[in-house]
Amino acid sequence: MNMTIPSDQVKHDYATYLIPNYAPNLVFTRGEGVRLWDADGKSYLDFLAGIAVLALGHAHPAWVAAVRDQAATLTHVSNLHFHPLQAELARSLVAKFVPGSKAFFCNSGAEANEALIKIARKWGHDHGRFEVISCCNSFHGRTLATLTATGQDKVQKGFEPLPSGFRYAEFNNLDSFRRAITPQTVAVLVEAVQAEGGVLPATREFLQGLRALCDEHGLLLLMDEVQCGIGRTGHWFGFQAYDVVPDAFSLAKGLGGGFPVGAMLARAPLCDVLQPGTHGTTYGGNPLACAAALAVLRTIEEDGLLASVLANGVRFGDGLKALAARYPWIKEARGLGLIWGLVLDRPAKPLELLLIEEGLLTVATSVSVIRFVPPLIVSEADVREALAALDRACARFDGQIQQAAAHAAGEGVKT
Numbered sequence: 001m002n003m004t005i006p007s008d009q010v011k012h013d014y015a016t017y018l019i020p021n022y023a024p025n026l027v028f029t030r031g032e033g034v035r036l037w038d039a040d041g042k043s044y045l046d047f048l049a050g051i052a053v054l055a056l057g058h059a060h061p062a063w064v065a066a067v068r069d070q071a072a073t074l075t076h077v078s079n080l081h082f083h084p085l086q087a088e089l090a091r092s093l094v095a096k097f098v099p100g101s102k103a104f105f106c107n108s109g110a111e112a113n114e115a116l117i118k119i120a121r122k123w124g125h126d127h128g129r130f131e132v133i134s135c136c137n138s139f140h141g142r143t144l145a146t147l148t149a150t151g152q153d154k155v156q157k158g159f160e161p162l163p164s165g166f167r168y169a170e171f172n173n174l175d176s177f178r179r180a181i182t183p184q185t186v187a188v189l190v191e192a193v194q195a196e197g198g199v200l201p202a203t204r205e206f207l208q209g210l211r212a213l214c215d216e217h218g219l220l221l222l223m224d225e226v227q228c229g230i231g232r233t234g235h236w237f238g239f240q241a242y243d244v245v246p247d248a249f250s251l252a253k254g255l256g257g258g259f260p261v262g263a264m265l266a267r268a269p270l271c272d273v274l275q276p277g278t279h280g281t282t283y284g285g286n287p288l289a290c291a292a293a294l295a296v297l298r299t300i301e302e303d304g305l306l307a308s309v310l311a312n313g314v315r316f317g318d319g320l321k322a323l324a325a326r327y328p329w330i331k332e333a334r335g336l337g338l339i340w341g342l343v344l345d346r347p348a349k350p351l352e353l354l355l356i357e358e359g360l361l362t363v364a365t366s367v368s369v370i371r372f373v374p375p376l377i378v379s380e381a382d383v384r385e386a387l388a389a390l391d392r393a394c395a396r397f398d399g400q401i402q403q404a405a406a407h408a409a410g411e412g413v414k415t
């Protein structure tokens with residue numbers, strides 16, 4: 001097994017042979033359920049889930065069986081031909097959205113958002129409308145179009161000139177969207193919860209107001225459900241937590257439960273805009289990807305995971321809020337379902353590292369926020385264990401803060 005490769009060797013090979021666009025931390029060799037093991041055999045409770053990807057956790061028996069069986073039966077046929085699983089997956093997703101809608105499959109979140117942008121442009125093309133308004137502090141991917149839709153300088157810097165046809169407005173600010181509309185605007189693109197942007201949920205008034213604004217101006221409401229889709233909020237799709245129906249939306253991350261698969265769903269008549277020759281991808285919705293995604297959807301359904309995401313989300317959120325009440329350097333705990341952020345008044349990376357020492361895997365995002373996106377299968381006991389690790393790490397972090405303050409005060413006395 002790969003246990004024979006020492007982690008120093010792996011790190012050395014990364015430094016030598018991989019383009020340094022990531023800054024990886026731990027070397028993992030095995031996962032099971034909500035648990036991960038590193039190369040030294042230390043175990044972690046995984047509240048990162050491969051960045052909200054592992055909806056069913058690691059090595060879920062139903063997922064493993066589906067992927068293994070499909071790999072041995074039919075892996076790939078190309079989209080030049082039919083196969084039953086793509087039809088079944090599309091039918092299952094449409095049933096969770098609105099009647100008459102249709103699906104397109106691809107391989108990642110960025111590609112799913114590209115499809116959203118392309119379908120919107122094709123829709124508006126004959127009327128000279130092409131502009132997409134997205135949000136400041138959003139995240140939509142790393143392709144040229146999706147990084148342009150991403151309203152963050154740090155994502156765009158160095159890749160200019162950016163494609164034209166994008167404007168920005170402020171999340172949770174309807175007036176800002178109203179002001180950004182021009183005669184060329186065709187669509188707005190938003191997340192139900194800005195995830196990379198610091199786990200900031202939309203307000204109900206904002207999303208419902210945006211739907212009304214789009215209707216008023218004949219604009220498409222596009223939603224990026226790459227991170228909040230597939231049960232993360234306790235609903236199939238994040239917008240369902242807000243009783244809002246978009247015209248089209250993207251999926252990826254949780255959909256494949258670890259197998260790369262993305263999707264775009266669009267309502268009628270928008271869904272018939274992309275005719276043969278206008279869009280496509282070789283791997284999109286191949287039998288193996290569809291088998292993985294169907295195993296995810298079936299397990300969420302059969303195991304009643306949407307209900308347990310809601311219940312465990314409230315438990316976990318209450319625990320985080322209790323922590324926030326205890327420490328003055330925690331500004332807020334915010335989220336819904338199983339996507340939560342602990343907002344600090346300072347950089348969160350040191351706390352992420354303390355959490356790793358305490359055996360809880362999370363990620364610092366947007367500089368000062370610890371993001372929690374555990375697998376949807378977490379149990380009440382897992383939530384308790386995570387909160388206990390947080391308790392220990394926060395006490396240690398608080399100790400460091402007190403010490404630094406005492407030190408600074410001592411320095412102050414001397415001068």
Ligand SMILES: *Cc1c(COP(=O)(O)O)cnc(C)c1O
Pocket residue numbers: 107108109110111113139140141142191195196224225226227228252253
């Ligand atoms: C991760 C993410 C993306 C990009 O997905 P990739 O699969 O990395 O291309 C887009 N939008 C949101 C909201 C995401 O969280």
